[in-house]
Amino acid sequence: MQSPHQILGPSRRTLLLGAGATAVAATAAASTSAGTASATSTGTASAASAASAGGAAASGASAGAAPAAVPSPDTLPLTGGPEFPIGLFWPPHPYASTAARFAEIKNAGFDFVISGNYAGDGNIFQYQLGLARDAGLKMLISDDIQIRNMSRWFSISDTPTDFLSVTPAEAQALYIRARDAYGPYSSLAGFNFYDEPGAGWFATLAKALAISRDLAPQLLPYVNLLPSDDPTYYRNFVDVVKPSLISFDRYPLLSEGREDANYFHNWAIVRDAALYGDVPAWVFIQTLAYNNHREPTPAELLWQINISLAYGAKGIQYFTYWTPEAARGEGFGPALITVDGQRTSRYYAAQQINTNWLHPVGRELKPLVSETVEHANETPLPNGAVGFTPTPLVSGVSGDAVVVGTFRSRDAASGDRWLLVANRSHSARAKAVVAVNPQTVGSVGVFQPGRQTYVPQRVGPVQVPLAPGAATLLKLTAK
Incomplete structure (x- = not known):
């Protein structure tokens, strides 16, 4: 779409480095110290400052230098x-x-x-x-x-x-x-x-x-x-x-x-x-x-x-x-x-x-890695969506249609998983049941955003009630 962030710009090379x-x-x-610059200190770049800025030796950059590493x-x-x-x-x-x-x-x-x-x-x-x-x-x-x-x-x-x-x-x-x-x-x-x-x-x-x-x-x-x-x-x-x-x-x-x-x-x-x-x-x-x-x-x-x-x-x-x-x-x-x-x-x-x-x-x-994203209890699946497949930790997701994102730690040795269970509907309430496998899961926590903590739940079927558009984050600690 043509949006406000598609602004037409100059089309002539002569506009590049001119004094205007x-x-x-x-x-x-x-000349202003970092973080304390005056909000009104401004002006037009002079030809001298442009020439200085373009100097590879002064800036440490060179047109022929090897590309910098990607941070x-x-x-x-x-x-x-x-x-x-x-x-x-x-x-x-x-x-x-x-x-x-x-x-x-x-x-x-x-x-x-x-x-x-x-x-x-x-x-x-x-x-x-x-x-x-x-x-x-x-x-x-x-x-x-x-x-x-x-x-x-x-x-x-x-x-x-x-x-x-x-x-x-x-x-x-x-x-x-x-x-x-x-x-x-x-x-x-x-x-x-x-x-x-x-x-x-x-x-x-x-x-x-x-x-x-x-x-x-x-x-x-x-x-x-x-x-x-x-x-x-x-x-x-x-x-x-x-x-x-x-x-x-x-x-x-x-x-x-x-x-x-x-x-x-x-x-x-x-x-x-x-x-x-x-x-x-x-x-x-x-x-x-x-x-x-x-x-x-x-x-x-x-x-x-x-x-x-x-x-x-x-x-x-x-x-x-x-x-x-x-x-x-x-x-x-x-x-x-x-x-x-x-x-x-x-x-x-x-x-x-x-x-x-x-x-x-x-x-x-933010620090976790997206492992899978699956749609449960939705037929037909939207284009590009993948249906839910049981795992050693979660044997099934029943109830209303939800989108389940599974995340893992960057530490490959960790068997813990996080599940974000999102309501597929933005207009109706949903209730899903996540069947957690007690043979492989040691504990289940439901994230409470107000307390920034996980509240322990019984290891077994987890009831997940969801308001329209809402989601719940579960943490499954592996045995």
């Missing part, structure tokens, strides 16, 4: 650490970017913001980074002049005569400008390199991410992929780009109460690619109505999240937070915040979900 670029001055930002996701902002990342796209527009608005985001249980909603100027980015820092949020910056010029508007080529391309040295200079301008802010998590690239762009993204890792290995290079039913698209992304995560968007709640018939199929493909690349899988969830898509209920917000968790999601992003205005087309309805800044019922639903469920259960699931 909206980049903030690297020299001004570099483990465990070492990067958002993908690393114990906290499950919850983000949003289409934040408050520049005139609504205030300390109160960013505190409102934090109070709803969000951890990071992907810039957008007409924030495209270096002054605005620095101002928002300061607001995010003060609110305890992280930001992924969508810098159209520096980062997008090396990753989206132009390809990276060693041949200077290639049409609409930049050389590796020019790409490095562009990245250094952005890094030095925004890097002093502790709220900078990384850069948004490209939204929904076609496969033909993967080679340039590979070069762009390699430059990012060479010049700022501590920052997350972020790319969000198209929805697709083609496994090759995601596998090639892993093989060629070598990403730090796989993020995608597919919005399953269609008009007239329908579901996207290939939603589970797309999730299964992404899950497979993420396991193949040993990287986290992130997804966007739908918060609003737009062309041929309905407005989600609170239960449908929760359902999207829990289905995604069952399929192995390690990060959840909301599309959108602020409502895109009517002039953008596509018939966007109210999101979490309306066009004129009013909270909707979905803001309060997201606040409750993020704070009381997603953050606590996410801490449990």
